[in-house]
Amino acid sequence: MRSAFAARLAPALAIVAMLAGCALGPSKPPRVPEPRSIDTAPAPLPPLTGPLTHPKTRWVPVAWAELPGFDEDTTSEGWVALLANCQRPNAAFAPLCGEVRRLAIASPEEQRAFLMERLQPYRVEAPGGQSEGLLTSYYEPVFDATRQPSATHAVPLYGLPPGAGRGRAWYTRQQIDTDPQAQAALRGREIAWLADPIDALMLHIQGSGRLRITEPDGRQRIVRLAFAGTNEQPYRSVQGWLAGQGVSPIGRWPEDVKAWAVQNPQRVPQMLWSNPRYTFFREEPLGEVDAAFGPRGAQGVPLTAGRSVAVDRDAIPYGTPLWLWSAGPTAQLQRLVVAQDTGSAIVGAVRADFFAGTGAEAGRFAARMKQPLRLWALWPRGLDPSGTAVSRN
Template sequence: MVHQTMNTKISSAPRASRARSSMGWWARGGLAAILGSLAACSSPPLQAPPAAAPMPRASAARWAAVDWRDLPGWGSSDDLLAAWPALLANCQRPAPGWAEFCARAAQQAPADATEATLFLMKHLRPWRLAADGGEATGLLTGYFEPQLVASRVRQGVFQWPLLALPADPALRRLPRRDSDADPRFAALAYLDDPFALLQLQVQGSGRLVMRDANGGAERVSRVAFAGHNDQPFQSVVRALLERGEVGDATPPSLRDWARRNPGRVRDALAVNPRVVYFREEALADASQGPRGAQGLPLVPGRSVAVDRAVIGLGTPLWLDSTEPWSPGAAAAPLRRLVLAQDTGGAIQGAVRADLFWGWGDDAALRAGRTKQPLRLWALLPQGLTP
């Protein structure tokens, strides 16, 4: 999921209670003793599958080896047992230097969050990320997978085509104004909201909820990024905001503007000449996210898009930020283990991440509100340097 870029708990209730009490002890000062015991431990190497892709060059960022105690909230703010399934899934495609760690992780079955934390501390080492200028604070944003109502045929309010990638290279480069009305383009489906179509093109993938021609049961499928027309991106919403035609960029405001100005919608959309093309995929498991640039399903709340020139895909990261703002609520810390599994055109720099929140209305709301300061630490296997 190259967009313009699920916390799966495996513990029972008693186990979760045991993990909470252990984490409380951890926060009260067991860290130094555990670190000392870990330093005395050694493990023989295991046979593991070869790694996949090269690590990025460290010149794109400043990497500084740090102590685990330097990571805000480490050992207390995130249940790493809940993150364990995502970590194991991430190991399906280990990067160079990660194969032995992944082989060891596959043999583990942590009883609680403390065991999971100790395993990571024993086999990984934290590195603080900073920009070339030394700035350690960057930006966290969020993205999601839209879920939209669609029709297989153009009818009624369903007038906005979701286009498949044309086979003809010359045809696929046409700007939006030309492609919207050209019968040579094949539509996968039609949407009832032109701004939802734009949102889908920005996010890079989405779910379509469709009924068959006879009004039968709903069917949900996924559409994924298949390419674009190589035209520059221009913000349609920004143009409307600058002209004072909408008061904000929320979906209700945009839908209301389109309802009041049906004859002006096509001209408004033509401000953005870029067209994103899609391919349709079966949605065998509705609990799985779209595939990211790493080739694995994205996990809500655990997968991030990063600048792969700085951070290798598959790298675990410790994230220190705040929860998405909501009216009347104080900013709560957001500190958790995430995995670098995706990329995005706007995601550039060492301390920059885009957090995948999932799909549906709640994920859309959280993604829209995510724009907070960020600090990042990369967790690399012992002996592996950036």
């Protein structure tokens, strides 16, 4: 169990990490160090290939010297995600959680020494050997909402209805908006009402968010909308639909989409319906500690801004510490992160979605992020990804 001091420290560290997530990267470009002599590397391990447990990926053991920027990362920020990870660790990482908690207030040198002593870095590759992939980003939006519909707030957000989210397709987005049977199934499940259908679409795409709700008595409070399920319909990109209609490339999302909607109000329903996927939510209270973290990811633990990523769970197990490198026009990133979420569009071995944080600034960052990615999995020494001991011979 986490010590009382570490428990008090975690929210403060989370705030630091969230602020770091706003900066979203070091001020100088990543440096890829020259590999050290093989004499300084740990005893070699056999490559870990996907057929062991994860057919989409191949893990190749490497020396720590291969990880760009490893000696420069602010480990205390990454430690927040490791502490969250220990709320629900995978079986391989669980035995290390006592040390992770003890080192929450340790120096960066002590934290790095722990990582190097207890974990083995593996370069994450596709089965064919490709080691470069794609990094995108997502965030937690914040919108104003009301409890009752009005002339200004007429777009509902729904809780999960009976029959949805059970692995089979439910009504499409268009049917939810137009079909009397679908509307009858959702009646009484309205959580809140938004003013803009594009804001609702943003919540559906991101999968969670925060609402500044005006209650019927006039009081205002902030709540979190957590992911509860979907209608199990395929996801389609609205931006892709707009491009197919000959609309100029969307540079700022959602600002440019809203500007197009103002000019083409009669086509807005068609644009929204181009994405049949629909997301349902559940409301959660937002306490002081909760506010320092993002929503819970698919691993079941709160996300840490700038330190949590969504991955393909068939390629990288939830709870896996990762070293992430990405360089491009949006950000220069080289840092410790943890695989704590997933998404329908996050598919492939070297593929990650970077949790940028909460609010408009994080949203602007997330909208711009699309650049090359390299990943290294940091796995407990002597284990393959299934938790089975492997031989060094």
